[in-house]
Amino acid sequence: MDIEKKASRDNAAQAFDGQPEVWTALLDTGTEHPKTNIPFAAIIDGRHFSGLSLSLVSAVVSGLSGPDLQGKQRIAVLRFDFDGYTISLQVNVGISRTDAETGQLVLDFIEPTGEHLPTLRYLLNAYIAGDITSLDGIISLRDKAGVANARKQSGEKTLGSYFANAVRLTATAILSIGLAALALDLVYERIFSKEVQQLAVLSAGGQPLRAIANGQISYLNTKAAKGDVVYTIQAVSGDTLSINMPCDCKILLGAITEGATVLAGDTVAEAVALNATPVVLAAVSAEQSKLLVGGDVAELRFQDGSLAYANLATGSQSLVPSGNGEVQTVLAPTSPVNQEAIGTPVSVRIINARIFALRQKLGQMFSEVTNS
Incomplete structure (x- = not known):
């Protein structure tokens, strides 16, 4: 309830002005309920008084009080300040002025069993039982059961609890390591490496023999020696075009066989020297070609899941721009x-060259540690 709205209380207080000036205190027999020092404040006629003691039937307060309150009946607002909220109770009291110097007043409740009783009884019982405590005039709740259980649990650690804690710590550590590895992998993929969009092809590293016109393969000799005819194309123009073997090499056929239709520029076969090493033919973007020229490393992943690494090949044919903005x-x-x-x-x-070198170094160190 809002204690700032005091119009009705003032009227109620004025209604008692007709009572006798001398008022006899109620229940002043020495057998009243025990008083407690729970922090509270009392508001009488708009004046604030500090609470000294409180019971179910009376209260003792101090503050600036005049002799005009002696023996009067008033509506007193008992206010209990909690952390974040306030509980206010309206009580009809009779006032006795016991100390003029300190302004101490005794407030005897005219109706101890009034509407305020359940709340007041709960607050006093909780304070006596220790369920609520006070600090600097602020009342706070205390979970006694939680404190007792925590102390009991902390004092009764068993082998099972130690094992559960160990499992929990291990799981937390594994999860943390996994999350860190995932974060590093994302950073690695997004910042320090670039995926080539198109699939590349592993080539034998030989010289491609391409069709020089549109037509059909009418002859194909996989055992041709240097100078011999390797294949013949029956062009759509009616001409017969023959291609000679450029070297004493091994012929490696692709998907084109004798009788197949070809277009100009298609690779019919590949002449592979005996000392040739396989290479990867890839179509990369202009930006990625600059990275390769700058020394970055290409990571190769094959169909069987194996990994290999490659650098940009030497020679004038290692980078050939194509018409669609890509670089062969x-x-x-x-x-x-x-x-x-x-x-x-x-x-x-x-992969970025520095990151690749760092990764290789860390892998080598890890291998040495595990093998030692």
Whole structure:
């Protein structure tokens, strides 16, 4: 209830002005309920008084009081300040002025069993039982059961509790490590590496023999020696075009066989030298080609899940711009790859050179620690 609205209380207080000037205190027999020092304040006729003691039937307060209150009946507002809220009770009291110097008053409740009784009894009982405490005049609740249980639990640690704590700490550590690894992986993929959108192809590293006109393959010789005819194209113009073997190499066929239809520029076969090493043919963006020229490393992931690394190949044909804004790139693996994977697709990711070196160094250190 709002204690600032005092119009009705003042009227109620004035209604008692007709009572006799000398008023006999009620229940002043020494057998009243025990008084407590619960923090409270009393408001009488708009004046504030500090609470000294309180029971179910009376209260003792002090403050600026005049002799005009002696023996009068008033509506007193008993206010209890909690942390964040206030409880106010209106009580009809008889006033006795016991000390003129300190302004001490004894407030005897005219109706001890009035509407205020349940709330007042609860507050006093809780204060006596220790369920509520006070600090600097502010009342606060205390969970005695929670405190007792916490003390009991802390004093009764068993082997099971130690094991549960160990499992909990281990799970927390594993989860934290997993989250950290996930975050590092996201940073690695988004900032320090770039995925090539198109799939690359593992090539034998030979010289491609391409169709020079639109037509049909009418002859194909996989055992041709240097200078011999490798394949013949029956062009749509009616001409017969023959391609000679440029070297003493091994012929590696792709998907085109004798009788197949080709377009100008299609790769019919590949002439592979005996000392040739496989390379990866990839179509990268202009930005990614700059990264490769700058020394970044290409990570190669094959169909069987194996990994390899490659650098930009040397030679004038290692970077050839195409008409669609992409750059045809030749990547040379830094370690031998499976010859059986030639012709299969390869996923390519370009990694920052410094991050790659750091990762390799950390992997080497980890390997040394585990092997020691």
